[in-house]
Each structure stands twice: as structure tokens, then as C-alpha cells.
Amino acid sequence: MTTAFDAVDLIRTKRSGDRLAPEQIDWLIDAYTCGTVADEQMSAMAMAIFFQGLDDAELSRWTTAMIESGTRMHFRGLSRPTVDKHSTGGVGDKITLPLAPLVAACGAAVPQLSGRGLGHTGGTLDKMEAIPGWRADLSNDEMMHQLEAVGAVICAAGPGLAPADKKLYALRDVTGTVESIPLIASSIMSKKIAEGTSALVLDVKSGSGAFMKTEADARELARRLVGLGSAAGVHTSALLTSMEAPLGRAVGNGIEVAEAVEVLAGGGPHDVVELTLALAEKMVAAAGLDADPAEELRSGRAMDVWRQMVAAQGGDPDAPLPVARHSQDVAATSDGVVSGIDAMAVGVASWRLGAGRARKEDPVQAAAGIHLNVQVGDPVVAGQPLATLLTDTADAIPRAEEALVGAFTIGESAPRTSLVIDSL
Template sequence: MRMVDLIQQKRDGGRLSREQLYDIVRGFTRGDIPDYQMSAFAMAVYFRGMDEEEIADLTLAMASSGDVVDLSGIHGTKVDKHSTGGVGDKTSLIVVPLVAAAGVPVAKMSGRGLGHTGGTVDKLESIRGFRIELPKEQFIRNVNENKMALVGQSGNLAPADKKLYALRDVTATVNSIPLIASSIMSKKIASGADAIILDVKVGSGAFMKSLEEAKTLASAMVSIGKSLNRRTIAVLSDMSEPLGTEVGNATEVAEAIEVLRGHGDARLTEICLTLAAYMALAGGAYPNFAAAKLGLKELLDSGQALATFRKFVEAQGGDPAIVDDPGQLPQAAYQVKVRAEQEGYVQAIDAEAVGVSAMLLGAGRATKEDPIDYAVGISLRKKVGDAVAFGDVLAVIHSNREQNQDSMERLLHAYAIGADKPELVPVVYEVIE
């Protein structure tokens, strides 16, 4: 069939077969299908949706459009984790060594940050000498020897998704559950893992603003994984305020080390233990979730997870001295205190506003070409539920610029302070298996 006929079929509420979806993806990847027709197709999907089988077929077609990573040389059940993104989300830096310390192999490919959300790759590159690109043989050897390796995503991993996302971004079709789910899962399937744990963020700093939206997306992704014989578990977690106390790159690495020492922020530690427990369970290290969470807490308290992180840093060329002395990470020239202008309790912190404030300092990118300043960032001294007196320090800006007025104003307005102490929402809302 012609592409125009397939667009019309979906526009009118019809379903597309596996062969038709493969034809669309192949044609678009080769350049035979022009952008204007693929944009029309994306808009038809946006309004008409897709059933579970269609979403799975689209996912597999996009995963097959480029390189599919062969992890057969790695011993054991390979487990991967994906976060839908948020502000202060340094969970991979904590979860991956924690799971590796339990003996479960994690061969992870991560992306860079864009906009107000940070990327794991950028955070790791703040470590002096750290190599985010490894030859395939070394990548596999590192996982077999240390149970973990983390590299940047291949340039040819699910190229159809990369092309389609660029169109969705400029045609107001990003917010489509079938297209979001197939985008995320196509890269995870192409990455070669046997089991996938999804951290679906919910709240002001996340892509999915409501719990209902997040549940719909999580269910769609779990369904895709099940249909493609990948054990997939989705954890719905809170992103109504930044995760942890640090937002940046080097500052988030330092906070991750603090958690691995067993002394980190309670909510950050809780979500990391939850994600790690489901990963370790999927990898066969424990008989049930409760045993996994307890065992991983022991690995955290004993220092084994921190020791695994040190080996990981050294194995990828980074300076392991930062594990014992995070002060050796890049440091900003200026520390600017943002003070409260009223007393009360912190009712809310607009996570997206905090993320934008950090981006304006140079901690993130407005465009893919923007450079990153690894030293800059924001330290949150007050979190939701904390009491505040007039003049208390709400946050500290770490900057390499003398003038930071825009970031200061955004950060101050990100804090909502009221008379009553708010009831805290759970860090984990729900788990979908």
C-alpha cells in the first residue's frame, strides 16, 4: 500500500498490521517516506492511538532499524533500568553498583541531558578521565569482571526512533502514549537486556504530570516487554520536587557517593533501594522483593556497593580518588545563597523551575550542541515539609559566573512556603508488573 493509504487507514481509526508498520519504519529510515508524511502518520496516531499489538510491532520495527546489541558474551541474566527523566535524578549512579554488588550483571547504555533534565553520561563525565565510550570487547569484559559497565548510547541504536522523535518534537505529537512507549522500549530492546526495570516519574519535574498518565504509559511499556519476552517491571515514583538535594553534574555524583556510603537523603535512598530490589529480583539474586531489598540494604551498609562503584570508575579510566574525596570533583568559583523571604513550611518545590535554573547556570543544555559546565549546580538546603524562618538558606547556587540573577529569581519562585506543614506524598506510588 502507498504511505498515504496507511495514513488514511490510521486516521480513520483502523489498525495497522505488523508488515505495514515494518514497511513504514523501513521506508522512513531509508528516506523513501518524506518527513511530511511521517508527521501526518504521527498525528494520526496521536489522535487515534494504537492497540497493544500495534505498539509492540512498532517498537520491534524501530528496535530493528539499526544496531541490536549482542550481550550473549555476558554471563547471567542481564538487567537494565530506564528512567523517564527528572530533576536531580542520579538513581543510575547508585542503583547500578548496588545491583552489581549483588552479583547481577548490568550492561547499561545511557543518554545525555537536554533541557531541564540531566543525563547520566554528563554526570559521569564530570569524573576526571572517565571514558563513556568503550570497545565492545572491553564493555563485555568489564561486565563479566565487575558486573557493571555504563556507556553512551550507540549512534545507530534505533535510528528510526531518533528520526521520528525529531519530527514529533516540532509537530506537537510528543505527548502520545503509543509513541512515547515505543520510543523508550525500542532503545531498551535494541540494547540487549533480558529484563528491564522502568522508573516512570510523576509530577512537576517529570514528563508525565499526573499519576493517571504515568500509569497508562507504564502499563503500555510493561505490555510491550511482556509481548517481546522481556521481563518488564515499572515503578511509578514521585518527581513533584527534585530528587535528593543536589541538581547538577559533579554535585550529583558527590550525592550519589554519599548515598552509597549509607548516609544519603532518605527519599533518594528509598527509591534507589526499590529499583535495585526489582532489578536484583529480575536477575535471580533473591527469591522475593522483601529479601532483595533487605539484602541490598546490607550491601549498602557494609560498603560493598561503594567498593563496586570505585572499581567501576577505575575500570572506565576515571580517577577512583573521588570516591574517598568527592571534593576532587570539579568545583564552582561562586556559591550564592538564596534566602527565604517569609517563614512557614515548604509546601512545594517546582522541580522543573529548579531544573531550568540549573540549566541557565550551564549544568544542562538548551540545545544538543550546548557545552556542559560540570562544576555548577544547585544544592537544596530545604525540602518539602521543612520548617523555614525568615532569612533561612533555601538553596545554594554553585556558579562560575558573577551574575546569577535569573537563576536566583527562578529558584526563589520555585519554593512555595505556607503556614501549615504539608503531608508528604510517597516516593513510590505504585508498581506495575
């Protein structure tokens, strides 16, 4: 890149609410990736964007520059149509685990490049690594072979995909700029567009356990995500879904795998099944396939694909999952009906038990987490266990219990709510 700019001038431009020119954005992303622009300067730019935003043209150019910072994948050699799914993150969100093999059973190739958890939201790779022997890192050749032979892969993204995003993602987490809508949108879509999938379905979450706390913010994020994907030639659509309460009954790593397997076996919590099928139907339609996900789930074919997918990555689908060394129940203090479960509080408690990490390099406990013994709408009596805390570190239990104070609302009745708010 021949044109050079001054990072401080660009920071001042955005801080003042003015637009960044396309060539300024190109230079900034390239210079940051190469190390010419320092972390503290990009931190200032991220904060300026947090307060001043990026308009649609700026966001499109920013995303393109992040894609161009690395390599692009493609799946043109596959006999199956490709379709991917991305969730903006939540508590108990293990949907990728049953969804990828289910959509593969419908005839698609599902290249699910996933990440690790940070803070209160769990990471798909952390969950899968609870399975003995399973490995997250695959070469491109291994991924392509597995997609053709099995139809689904859940693995880590290679270092060549949008390296600018990898640097900026870590910076956002330590500078309080994670919730910026344009930075979220460019982070997600730079990786997904670079990945090369033909179609993408987004699960954009709203509520206490989501990054977008309000429906209005979630809608705006969904609009910008869909716009970026469509402009790049990716068939992109979204579901707006509620994250006021945790998804399902399991919040952790190994216990979420167990719940995903329950769903594939024809059981599992109703909300996990509902959202899995809703997303599968959109993905199957986006891939142009004529298949019924509900039938593939009933028939057991999705379970067959799950077992093949796990085994192909070195995992033993029959191996017992890790069991926590310590457990503690949290009991109801009154009779009534569960009218609310604070997803954020449950996520924080699970993180404190060892299921999540505060820094990227921190380890996680495969067996730690929280099993919810009740869901919204269930009747309870005083003394009944509402949740079971699981950990290998007994000293973590008191702080987890503190996080759950007030997390369960017991009333006379439960409000009628919809898990799927809208389809975009």
C-alpha cells in the same frame, strides 16, 4: 522490503483515527530510517499519533519495526544474570549512579546504556562526564569485559541499536510530540529490547517534573511499557514514583555525582536512598538473585564496585569534581515549613544555569546546577537560604532566579506523600 506505500496516505489514515496495518508500519519505519520518508512527513505522522494514539497491536508492531531497523545485542556469554533499569526522567534523578554498582554488588550484570539530557531533565552521561577522565563510548567487547569483571557499566548506546529511534527522538523534541505515550513507550522499549537484557525494571515518574504530569497518564505509560517488554520475552516490571519535588538535594551534573557517592558511602538524602533500595530490590528479584541490597550498601561493597566501574572507563574516582565559579543563594521570605518544591521550576532553573542543553549539540557545564538546602517537610525562617545556584556564567543567575519565583511553598505543615506510589 518489497511493498511500498505512500507516506501521505498513511498520515491521512492515522490523522483520521484509523489503524495502521502491520505492513504499513514496517514500511514507514524502514523508509524513514533510509531517508525515503522525509522529516516533515514523519513530523506529521508523529503529530497524528500524538492526537490519535496507537492501539496495543500497532504499538507492538511499531516497536518491533524500530528494533529491526538496527542490530541486537546479547549477553549470553556472561556468567552473571543481566538486569537493567530505565527511568522516564526527572529532576535530580541520579539514581542510576548508585543503583548500577549496588545491583552489581548483589551479583548481577547491569548494562546501563544511558543518554544525555535535553531540556529540564538531566542525562546520566552528562553527570558521569563530570568525573575527570571518564569516557562514555565503549566498544561491545569493552562493555562485555567490564560486565564480567566489574558487574556494571554506564555508557552510551552504540549507533547500531534502534537507529530509527535516534532519528525519531530528535524529531519529537522539535515538534512538540515528546509527551505522546505510545511514542515514549516505543522509544524506550525499542532500545531496551534491542540491548538484549534478560530483565528490566522501569521507574515511571508522575508529577510536575515528569513528562507524565498525572498519575493516570503515568499508569498508562507503565502498562504499555511492561506489556511491550513482556511480549518480547523480557522480564519487565515497574515502579510508579512521584516527581512533584526534585529527588535529593543536588540538581546538576557534578553535584549529582557527589550526592550519589554520598549514598554509596552510607549517607545521602533519605529519598535518594529509599528509591535506590526500592529499585535494587526489584532488580535483584528480577535477576533471580538471593541478596540484600541494603546490606551490600552498608558493607561498602557497592562503593567498591563504583570505584572499579569508574576506573574501568578511564575515570579517577578520587579526583575532585568541578567547582562552579559563581554561586548565589535564594532565601526564604517567611517562616514556616516547606510544603512543596516545584520540580519543573528547579529543573528549568538548573538548565538556565548551564546544567542542561536546549539542543543536542549544546555543551553543558559540569559544575552548574542547584543545591537545595531544604527538602519538603523542613522548617525554615525568613532569610534562610533555600537553595544555592551554581554556574560558571554569572549572567545566567538572574534568569534562573526568575524560574524559581514561587517554586518553594512555605506553609504551616507539609503534606504526607509517598515517593513510591505503586508497583506494577
